[in-house]
Amino acid sequence: MLLTSARAASVLGVDPLAIERTRLTDAKREAVRAAARATDLERRADDERDAAAKARADEAVVAARIERAEADVAAARARVAIVATLLARQRAALGEQQAPVARLVAALTSLARRPAALALVQPGSVSDLVHVRAVLGGTLPVIRRETAALRVDLAQTRALQASAALAAASLDSSWRALLGERRELAALQARHAGAAVQLNRAALAQSDRAIALGEEARDIIDRMAAFGETQATLGDLAPLAGPPRSAEAPEPRAPVYRLPVRGRLVTGFGEISDNGVRARGLTFAVAPGTIVRAPAAGGIVFARPFRGFGTIVIIDHGAGWSSLVTGLGQAAVRRGVAVRAGQPIGRAPANDAPRVTVELRRQGRPVDTAALIG
Structure with a gap:
């Protein structure tokens, strides 16, 4: 078969070795390019895997920060609840201490609503009114002194409640922001991981192509050697008339x-x-x-x-x-x-x-x- 191919190439004026050399050069060049592409794709796949790993690490850090933020939010809400309970107790205590004043004020209000003519009919009413006013005048300063500290505590508790509520709201906002950051990092990690898989597949394909081209180059070298060996045989057989026609040689069996x-x-x-x-x-x-x-x-x-x-x-x-x-x-x-x-x-x-x-x-x-x- 090689003799036939070489003879046909000679008749056409084409050097078969030159053709095979060109094919060999092309195959080697393409094999080198395919190997280079495979190496580049593998490097890019490694970079994507590194980026995915970094995104996973960043996500883990953010997850830890989220857990801490959740704990801080829970603690802040607990403080708000404690302050609210304390405020309710202080209000109750202040109410108890202010109860005498409330009763006196109610009594005065009742006396103030009585008609003047009724006071003349009931002489004792005027003396009672004077007595109540005297008692009220002496009691009010005492009550104010007794409840002054409680009123201060009450004001401080209200301020503490407002501060705790503000802190809880701020922590809740930070927690939500961290959740958003975590979702973004998870999406980034998924994108990098997907890109790494695609690049790795492409690298394997290029490696496969490089192997195929290497085998093609080996086959070309074998054919070149065979062509070289047949040149002398062609020269020796050229003067001969050739054998009589016969059936073609059978195809090499697998x-x-x-x-x-x-x-x-x-x-x-x-x-x-x-x-x-x-x-x-x-x-x-x-x-x-x-x-x-x-x-x-x-x-x-x-x-x-x-x-x-x-x-x-x-x-x-x-x-x-x-x-x-x-x-x-x-x-x-x-x-x-x-x-x-x-x-x-x-x-x-x-x-x-x-x-x-x-x-x-x-x-x-x-x-x-x-x-x-x-």
Whole structure:
């Protein structure tokens, strides 16, 4: 197939190596850009998470201030109630001490309303009136002296009541303002947290793109090497008339395929994954520490951790077929070794919800494994 492509490119006057070099340069440049975008998005996501954490901390401080304000408001209202009780008692005591004056005033009022002719008819009434006035004149100064301190206390209590009511109103206003501030901080924290999630998803998408571009660059390098090897062969075969026509060579068959793990299918081929990217393989939820096996025979070309994908193992099955297995906790193979179908290549992580993803690719393009699983 490479010979045919190289011959066609030669007939058209196009250097296939130049084309592949251009593609390689573009793929590497895009991979670097995607990685840079992923790094920038991760940094921005970290900033948003930091902002969300700060908002949560500020909210906690405001919550503590609200609790203190609520306690102060309750105490102020209790003081108002105590002052009101004290004021009522002082008013009652003042009323008791002023009772004699009230009775005297009532008596004088009654005498003042009696007709003058009645006083002449009842001679004793005039002497009684004089006597009452004398008693009243001597009693009033005494009552004023006795109640002077109580009147002062009463005035102070009224002032204290007004001050306590004013303080309670001020504290209540502060409490309401703190409640509003807390609501604003909670909303700010939610916005930052949401932005962090979105940026993290975008960063994962860019990381996924960087991996894909890196694999594309590797495939281009392989094709360039193959083109280089075929140049001499093309030169040797050019003078020959060529073999007689025959049926075209059969299409390279796909490897017999098996699932690398047993688990619950979370994302199917072509579905939108949790990070918002269209899935190019199958993702399984598995038990912690589950053994992950090679889906088909081949050679290990990559086996190490990569960004947020856990440990990644890439198996080259030959004829342009390769498998990408991600989400491993650790790898049991290394680059350059050959594996059989079903041979353990690692284990799932020991965390609470491990997920393992397998992607089958041909010439770098994702292939649905549904029809190949045997």
